[in-house]
Amino acid sequence: MRAALALVVLGGFFVLAVVLFAGLGGLAFTLFQRDDVEGGLVLSALALVLGGPPLVAMAIAAWTSPKPSGIALTRATHPELWRHTDELARIAGTRGPDDIRLVSEPNAGVWERHGTRYLELGLPFVAGMSIGELRSVLAHELGHYGGGHTRVSAFTFRAKVALGLGAGRFDATGVLYAWARLYALVAASESRKHEQFADExxxxxxxxxxxxxxxxxxxxLGEAWNDYLRWYVSLAVLAGRTPPLLEGFRAYLDHPRRVHQLREIEPLLAAQEPSSVFDSHPPIRERVATIARLFPALGVAEAVDERSAWALLDGTPPEAVAALVDVQGPPITWEQLAGLTGPLLVRRQADGLRHAGRVSKIGDTLGAVLTALEHGRLHDLTGRPVDGSLTSEAVHDAAVDAVTELLGCMVADQLVTANRATLELNWGGLFVLRMPDGAAVHPEDLVAPAVRDANRVPEVRFRLQALGVDTL
Known part of the structure; x- marks a missing residue:
């Protein structure tokens, strides 16, 4: 019933467009025939303002179709992935996908067009999950096929494009935005039921x-992928060179520090995930709780295939992965890349903190930032959060993480620029500073105590002076 209501709301958008344009246009024509030119012009303008935008959005959407993107993972190149998919499809009692694609987003999704079923798998999931975990992701998406959730995907795709364009780019009155919110509210309820079905x-x-x-x-895994793109893949973009990207992400995930970090934030992210009646997916914590309630543990440990799903990516061309994340250029090792563009990336990040210091009137030197931290002015450097739903604790933690990263870059920038240290790649924290005596210094670990505790600023300042950092 709710699915039908959601389609009615979508269809109502098109009806609204026609009624507004044709109705007002017809009235304007009538007034022109009666020689009421002024009234006709007013209604013509209203027809264009109110009815024109949705009609333009509909015209654009009519020529827009969902298209497969990413890297095609064929049966010939990735037979093991297809074996798991076919097996799960038989268990789920549904026809499997005809086309599997590897995409860069940390997500998974299915859709249909003209009877062809498409499955998109996020590279972070395949690279970062065990085979047992990835099988559950595959089974969830196959559940959407089995539940018939993708049968009208082509229509809803075009309708959502039209509604999004109308409510965003072409909406001058706010009416289309309100309509889009109404559709989101109606559709979200049905979508959440679909997600529960697929989870089951x-x-x-x-x-x-x-x-x-x-x-x-x-x-x-989404956080890890975004961090990898921001700090590591950006090195390749800056250099116009192509390192082994898949191997790099695997090295990132396998580093003991990253393993610990990801385990540590797992319950935090689930607990802090915001919830809204407009969300198409229930929060992860609610989905986990529902599974625990519907499928209570039997007291016997389940067998989960702990092998890394990473092996399922064997046969993926490196150049295709590079294109997936917009990296191009001749090959280079990660170690060579760090020396080539590391100093430039560190300088850019340090400049971001210097800019924040100038805007906040704190000052743009390392010494000024440390003094501000000593006086408890951490949040003056980060400003107000964009997401108003975050708790004060989440805002503080985000500020600590951001300033720690940028302050570490400021330290690295000063030492490298003064030829007092060189940069080496570190999968556990971007760079290691290699001092002239061979000692390794991790800049984030060095400055973290000052960011977390104002009382430890003097200690950090002393350690920085011992390394030869100026302007303290």
Whole structure:
């Protein structure tokens, strides 16, 4: 019933466009025939302002179709992935996908067009999950096929494009925005039911433990992927060179410090995930709780395939992965890349903190920033959060992390620029500073105590002076 209501609301958007344009245009024509030129012009303007935008959005959407993107993972190049997919499809009692694609987003999704079923798998999931966890992701998406959730995906795709364009780019009155919110509210309820159904299929096909673990892993893997893109892939973009990107992400995930970090933030991300009646997916914590309630543990540990799903990416061309993340250029090793563009990236990040210091009137030197931290002015450097739903604790933690990263870059920038240290790649924290005597210094670890505790600023300042850092 709710699915039908959501389609009615979508259809109502098109009806609204026609009624507004044709109705007002017809009235304007009538007034022109009666020689009421002024009234006709007013209604013509209203027809254009109110009815024109949705019609333009509809015209654009009519020529827009969902298209497969990413890297095609064919049966010939990735037989093991297809074996798992086919097996899970049989268990789920549905026809599997005809086309599997590797995409860069930390997500997974399915859709249909003209009877062809497409499955998109996020590279971070395949690279970062175990085979057991990835099987649960596959089973969840197959559940959407089995539940018939993708049958009208082509229509809803075009309708959402039209509604989004109308409510965003072409909406001068706010009416279309209100309509879009109404659709989101109606559709979200049905979508949440779809997600629960797909979760139940996932448990039935892949197991309760694997499903729970994969749900909790999605948030941390998304954070890890974004961090990898920001700090490591950006080196390749700056240099116009191509390092082994898949191997780099694997090295990032396998570093003991990253393993610990991802485990640590797993429950935090689940607990802090915001919830809204407009959300198409329930929060992860609610989905995990629902699974625990519907499928209570039997007291026997479930067998989960702990092998890394990373092996399922064997056969993926390196140049295709590079294109996926917009990296191009001749090959280079990660170690060579760090020396080539590391100083430039560190300078850019340090300049970001210097800019924040100038804007906040704190000052743009390392000494001024340390003094501000000593006086408890951490949040003056980061400003107010964009997301108003965050708790004060989450805001503080985000500020600590951001300033620690940037302050570490400021220290590295000064030492490298003064030829007192060189940069070496570090998968656990971007760079290691190699001092002339061979000692390794981790800049983030060095400055973190000052950011977290104002009382430790003098200690950090002393250690920086011992390394030869000026302007303190």
């Amino acid at each position: 299929v996932s448990v039935a096909a892949a197991g309760r433990e694997a499903t729970t673990r994969s749900l909790l892993r999605t948030g941390p």
